[in-house]
Amino acid sequence: MRNLDITTLRSFVAVADSGGVTRAAGFLNLTQSAVSMQLKRLEELLGLELLDRTGRTIALTASGEQLLAYARRMVTLNDELITRLTDQAFEGEIVLGVPHDIVYPAIPRVLQQFNAKFPRVKVQLVTANTRNLKDRFERGECDMILTTEPEKMPGAEVLAAIPLVWMGAPGGTAWRKRPVELAQGRSCIFRPIVLSALETAGVEWNVALDSDSDRTIEATVAADLAVMAMLDGTHPPHVEVISHGGALPALPLHFINFYGGEGEGGEVSETLGELLRATFADMTPRARLKAAV
Template sequence: MRNLDITTLRSFVAVADSGGVTRAAGFLHLTQSAVSMQLKRLEELLGVELLDRSGRTIALTASGEQMLTYARRMVALNDELIGRLTDQEFEGEIVLGVPHDVVYPAIPRVLQQFNAAYPRMKVQLVTANTLDLKTRFERGECDMILTTEPEKVAGSQVLSAIPLVWVGAPCGVAWRKRPLDLAQGRSCIFRPIVLRALDGAGVEWNIAIDTDSDRAIEASVAADLAVMAMLDGTQPPHLEIVDHCGNLPPLPLQFINFYTRGNTESEASQALMALLRNAFGRPAAPRLQAAG
């Protein structure tokens, strides 16, 4: 296994750009003999001549011209990486708010990708219901938030529209009972939507568990004590979409809206925003203009 040294590549690029070892040595703050030795080691490692020394000035051989293209890229990538890891511009914290029900499966993947690209940036993840997240955002406690809402909202970007579906225990029968036992969080933004749909369809219902604990609600549904509404694709493995054959009313689309503050113009913030857009279905979305 042969490995190229970035310092040696940098010397080679400097010689090619300056047209000679002497000038390159001055640019690199090295002695002429040190630069010459680095070039010799590089040629010996590769087994080719990179410089044509037959004339009064140094020129690149055909191999040297090919090498120069790769050397520039490798030196530039080295400098970019060093700059990224040490530049204070890429240090700091971004507070991201996400509703409980859309954390999985997308958010862990987004955070992993962002951390790989910006290891010195910290993302503080806040999970709460949409109403709470919007309150925190208005108070300036979050830099950006995702929400699940029944409509497009001025001042936000629509990332995707996902249908609500009825969810229950695998092979469960709770959906057949009347009154229908329902498990939906007190502060869940879906709760009034679900109740309106049931009332509109003339389906009697009963709140089987009145809590804001997502774990308690999911446990009740998994035990086939009730059903609930979730965004299609977000149901955990221990729950499944109810095949109710029209015995439960259809539920409307919900929008995943994206809110950002004015302090998110940095490269790192823009990168996180792009990852979130890609994860939730659309690479870009138009921003709705706030009224007034």
């Protein structure tokens, strides 16, 4: 298998652009003989004449003209890759805050795609409840945050509008019991909304446990000892959406709001913002998002 060398292609492009080996050598900071040798090796590798040397100036042959377009693209791609991987402009750290309940399934995908584009930039992921994240953002401890809130907030961009739904154990019956046992974190922003919905619907309830540990709450629900509310499509595999047929009250839409997406962080921050927008947009039908916003 024959492999083209970027250095020889760069010399070929320089000769084609400058119209001569001497000027190309000066541009490349090489000797004239070095450039001539690279061109000769390139022609020998391809088995083609790339330059017409019969005139007073060097011209491209038909094969040389065909190669030139490819050579430009290969040199440009090489330089872009080297810059992206080594340029200090693409080094550093971004602190991204995300509520626990919307980390999956979206955020791992975003982090993977971002790392492929900027492998030298570290994304420090901070997970906490919405209130905590907003406090951290105000103090400058996070560059960007996502929140789950019941409305679009000033200074925020809506990425998705997703309904709250009731979650329970797969095939469980806890939702049928009265009073219904509720497992919702004490600091969870959904908790007052869920309690208000139950009160309005006249459904009796008890607090099954008083905790802010997501794992503890999920384990309680997965054991069919309680129910909880989560955003549709963000639940772990050991719980499922309850088909309650109206036995539990309907819950409202919630917004995934984005703070810090309009900052001046340059290409790196803009790319992370675009990945977040694209990923969460897939979770909300366009018509529903447009109507909600």
